[in-house]
Amino acid sequence: MSWLASTLRSYPEIAIFLSLGIGYWVGAKTFRGFSLGAVTATLLAAIAIGQLDITISANVKSVFFLMFLFAVGYGVGPQFVRGIAKDGLPQALFAVVQCLLCLAAPYAVAKIAGFDVGSAAGLFAGSQTISASMGLATDAINRLGLAPGQGKALLDAMPTAYAVTYIFGTIGSALILAMLGPRLLGIDLVAACKEYEATLGGGEPAGGNRAWHQFEWRAYRVAEHGRAAGMSVAQVEALEPAGARLFIERIRRANIIQEAKIDDVLQPGDVIAVSGRRELLVDLLGGVAAEVEDAELLAVPVEGVDVYVTSKNVHGKTLQELAHGPAARGVFLRKIKRGATETQIPILPSTKLYRGDTLTLVGRTQDTSAAAKALGVLDRPADAADMAFVGLAITLGALIGAFVLHVGAIPLTLSTAGGALIAGIVFGWLRAIHPTFGRIPSPTLWFMNSVGLNVFIAVVGISAGPGFVAGLQNLGASLFLWGIVASAAPLIVGMYIAKYVFRFHPAILLGICAGARTTTAALGMICDAAKSQVPGLGYTVTYAVGNTLLTIWGMVMVMLLT
Template identity: 80%
Template sequence: MSWFTATLRSYPEIAIFLSLGVGYWVGGKSYRGFSLGAVTATLLAAIAIGQLGIVISSNVKSVFFLMFLFAVGYGVGPQFVRGIAKDGLPQAIFSVVQCVLCLAAPYVAAKIAGYDVGSAAGLFAGSQTISASMGLATDAINRVGLPADETKRLLDAMPTAYAVTYIFGTIGSALILATLGPKLLGIDLVAACKEYESRFGGEKELGGTGQAWHQYALRAYRIADQGAVVGMTVAQAEATSPEGMRLYVERIRRGGVVQEAKIDDVLQPGDVVAIIGRREQLVQVLGSRGAEVDDPELLAVPAEGVDVYVTNKEVEGKTLRELGTLPAARGVFLRKIKRGATETPIPVLPNTQLHRGDTVTLVGRTQDTTAAAKTLGVLDRPTNAADIAFVGFAITLGALIGAVVIKVGAVPITLSTAGGALIAGIVFGWLRAIHPTFGRIPEPTIWFMNSVGLNVFIAVVGVTAGPGFVRGLQQLGISLFLWGIFATAVPLILGMFIAKYVFKFHPALLLGICAGARTTTAALGMICDAAKSQVPGLGYTVTYAVGNTLLTIWGMVIIMLLT
């Protein structure tokens, strides 16, 4: 054991990886639906390892924290700008109101309880489950100009308060929004979502990855001698589909020769046609009248499901019903829409609007999906390469701007390098959505920058603060936990009533809007489970983008308010 301890002290980088290993392993376990999560588990593991007296350079956490903040900004950039400038303005304004409440409650708790600024920052970060705010709070405490030992004491108190209040911050927010919220507001969440879906013509998507049944099918049918479509062009035949159904002729076998179907091709008796559409529509329309045949060669169509990143300004704000009438929509089916940094699934409804920054999954022949992608934006095919030059220059630019200090009297005003990196991520993420010709960062890389970047920062914080953790827990313990409940519950309860009676949001979206403003993904999951629908996710993305930015910045603001 002495050799192990000496080794960790000599090579502190091992302690970081050990903290990550334990944190991700423990954080991935769950008991009756409850999980600590990687961040909290990593922090607790690091605090335990820190009891060995390991010293780690603060530069390590700074590097990974800048990487994390840039990735956060890059992910929410398109939704943040759209939410401020476009139709999401009421939701964005509500998110600001909710974030102010989330700052006020911990501030009041800290003042009444008499906590120092380190404990107050940890109370805020834990009760609002916004780990990133501790980075800005750390920068703010370092700039106060206190003696080194006092600064260290405050910084050590922060993760202690965070760890004590985070657990209820996570579980409590989910229970308040998903379980208590509908009762307080008198909302029948399931009925509200069904009404919303019914109003906009939505229906639940069935099938998917890992299932034998697939929503879209390509089948071959022989045209009878006296068939209803004999003598019609392909376009005319497709137009005979009942309203709301989309069936397309993709290929034709005529005289033993297979050819790609063109919209002006005239259908003849004996032709075997390959028709694509939703499975139930094929059965309903053609099952009783068409003679289905087995024709492997005809059905050997190059098809794919691809993600398309929406960037075309002509598409912005248009409904799926409107887009379905475009020539490029022929032969293409929309399976999924993802929106925002958390890739929130958006219901595929006729009146659902597409926005720049959305990612849509299209199904169809390769040539059809390629044509549709040109109309919508750009194909976002999987890639292992990230534009690291872009990442490096963007973080550098943001950090340089953030490093500028402007003094207003005796008060230094600065974004800090961390705040600069966050804003750089927002700006460049938005630019990437409009001009996707630079700055490609694959989804796995974004995940790494987000998750590992934050957890390395948390690990260094925990290892460094480890020796003072037990002492701080003994001093603050149960009272801090109770104040954490207050700081978590009060803003959410007030926010729900404000959302209903002041902003008058639709009941199906209201709780998702509140969850986004508090950036609690766990709560959104429970809300959608309770609603038996993904509709609440429609209100999550804009408020999440605003809330994630403001709550992170509040880590610096609460220090300024208390000093």
């Protein structure tokens, strides 16, 4: 044991990786649906390892924290900009109100309970489940000009308060929003979602987690006196009920297979390959058309592709509007993902698309290629990130953040961390509009986001380890109870404001609240309770605004208490 302790003190980088390994392993374990998560588990592992009195340079956590904050901003950029623009303004304004409540409650608790600045910053981060705020709070405390021992005591108190308050911050927030919220507000969540789906032009949302074979290609023979004989492909496709979306893809005529064009005229005896949703093919054609087996005709090159929406001509339009465009012919939409959390959006006629959305399309290769060109760009898997873009963007943001404006005797600055966050937002938004530069593949973005934060947390925990036990003994029970107040009060007040002031539809109200508090766990429980993905429609804009403001509030909390 002494050899291990000596080795970790001599090579502190090993202690960081040990903290990460234990943290990710323990954080992935679940007990009755609850898990600590990688961040909290890494922090606890690091605190335990930190009992060995290991010293790590503060520069290590700064490097990874800048990387993390840039990734956060990059991921939420398109939704953040849309939120402060016309489309999502009410939701963005509510997110600001909710974030102010989330700042006010921990601040009031800290003043009433007499917590020091470090404990207050940790209380805020844990009760609002916003780990990133500890980085900006750390920067703010370091700029206070305190004696080394006093500053370290405040920094050591922060992870203690975070660890104590985080558990209720996670579980309690989800329970309040998903279970208590509907009762307090008098909402029948299932009925509200069905009503909202009806207003969007549909019942059961299409897509979801269904298998690829929900879209099929079948062969039918054109009868001699059938309705389709003598009509063009476009005329036949127009015969089906609105929203049916059945397409004639290929034609076998005189034993010759040809690709169908919209002006081709069908003749008796033709065998046509028709694509569409399986239930439509069965219900609409099964009883009136003669289905035939023609493997060669149905050997259509079909693919499923992801398309990243960038076109301004698509931004803000509904699926119903886009379905009538020429680029939509022969293409079926399987999934819509939105935002850094890849929230799944229900596929309904009045669902709107926005820049930054990722669509999963199914169809013939030539059809999906045409649709991708009209919508944006194909989001094909890639291994390499544009690291020149990443490095220069973080540098620019950090340089801007390092600038200090003195107002009297008060120094005002974004800090390098705040600058990196804002740079991520700006360049993430630019990437959504001009996807020719700045590509960061999803696995790379995950690494920057998750590992960047957890390395920062590991260094914080290892450094705070020696003083953690004493801090827990002094503040443990009271801090936990005050954390419940700080977590619950803003959410409950926010729900009433969302209902009676902003008058959001009940189906998306709780999703809006969950996004403003950046609690993805709560959104999952809300969708389960609603038996629908509709609450996710309110999540993405408020998440983008909330994630940004709550992170910055870590610095603001320190400023308010000093």
